[in-house]
Each structure stands twice: as C-alpha cells, then as structure tokens.
Amino acid sequence: MASKPIPGSTGEVLTCLPSAYLPHAATGLLHLPRFLAKCQYVKEHGALPPSYAKNFKRGMDRFLCLHLGIEPAAVEKIVFESATDAEIDAKLRQLFPADVRAAKWNRDYVQKGSAPSGREFLAEALTNMGCADRIGQIVSVVDLIEFDEGRIE
Numbered sequence: 001m002a003s004k005p006i007p008g009s010t011g012e013v014l015t016c017l018p019s020a021y022l023p024h025a026a027t028g029l030l031h032l033p034r035f036l037a038k039c040q041y042v043k044e045h046g047a048l049p050p051s052y053a054k055n056f057k058r059g060m061d062r063f064l065c066l067h068l069g070i071e072p073a074a075v076e077k078i079v080f081e082s083a084t085d086a087e088i089d090a091k092l093r094q095l096f097p098a099d100v101r102a103a104k105w106n107r108d109y110v111q112k113g114s115a116p117s118g119r120e121f122l123a124e125a126l127t128n129m130g131c132a133d134r135i136g137q138i139v140s141v142v143d144l145i146e147f148d149e150g151r152i153e
Contacts, residue, residue: 002137002153006130010148011051014041020060020145021110026089028102030109030142035061035072036088039079060112060141067105068096113141 017037024032038056041048048056055061057072065072078091113122123135125144138147146152 003131003133004153005148009129010125012049013149014049014052015149016041017149019151020142023102023106026093027096027100028106029064029100030106031060031064035064035075036079039076042076043080060109063109063112064105067108068100070095110140110142113144114139 018033020031020034022033023030024036038048038052038061042056047053057076061072065075074095075092078088078095082088082091112118118141122138122141122144123132126132126134126138129148131138131147134147138144138152143152
C-alpha cells in the first residue's frame with residue numbers, strides 16, 4: 001500500500017484551494033485559480049496558515065507573475081478591491097498582457113521539479129512527509145501539491 005503524508009508534516013493543509021491542475025476559465029493559465037483563492041483566503045481570514053504563507057506571492061505565485069510580467073501584489077490588490085469573480089477577471093484582463101502565453105506557462109508549470117535539483121527537492125520533501133516510497137511517483141512540484149492536499153492517492 002502506497003504511503004500518505006504524515007498528518008501535519010507540511011503544516012496545515014488547505015483542502016479548500018482548487019487543484020493545481022485546474023486552469024483559469026478566462027485565461028487557461030494553470031495555478032492562477034490557486035493564487036486567486038489564496039488571495040481570497042487572506043482577504044477573508046486576514047492571513048494564510050504558516051504552511052502556505054511562506055510561499056504566498058513567492059514560489060509558484062511569483063513564477064506565474066514573472067511569466068506575465070507583473071507583480072504578485074497587483075493580483076492580490078485586485079482580489080482585495082473586487083466584489084465578484086467577474087470583476088476580478090475584468091481587472092486581470094487589463095493587468096495581464098494581451099497574450100498570456102498559456103500553453104508555454106502550463107508546460108513549464110507542470111514540469112517544475114523535473115531537473116536534477118528539483119528531483120532532489122521532491123525526494124527530500126517526500127521523505128520529510130514520511131513518503132519516501134513515493135519518490136519516482138510524485139514527479140513534479142505540482143504533483144507534490146496535489147499529493148499533499150489529498151488529490152493524488
């Protein structure tokens with residue numbers, strides 16, 4: 001039987017966040033729904049749990065924004081100032097470049113962690129989660145997110 005993460009090994013897990021593999025309906029960008037959901041969580045609760053706060057507007061959030069040529073704080077500001085998802089999407093369309101190059105971003109995103117240093121990171125993370133037997137099965141950072149949040153058995 002394949003292992004599952006030791007409860008609490010990565011800190012609090014927010015299962016309310018959307019899948020890392022869910023594309024944003026208006027742009028097709030993977031990860032954007034997660035980033036928006038994290039911004040919304042902060043708007044509603046004041047802060048993310050420490051396990052998420054450490055990478056908020058950094059990590060994948062920052063990589064996505066670098067791809068788009070924008071600052072993560074600009075996305076957070078839009079979420080904070082908007083009352084509806086439609087308003088958020090309209091403001092994002094104004095902020096984002098006309099061509100978001102979704103196919104390029106999505107390909108790069110799902111391959112994060114496939115370089116030798118990334119595989120080392122994944123192996124260390126899985127070992128710390130009590131799941132060293134999953135090394136080689138969890139092959140990207142996106143898979144690690146999905147695994148940690150219970151969407152990969």
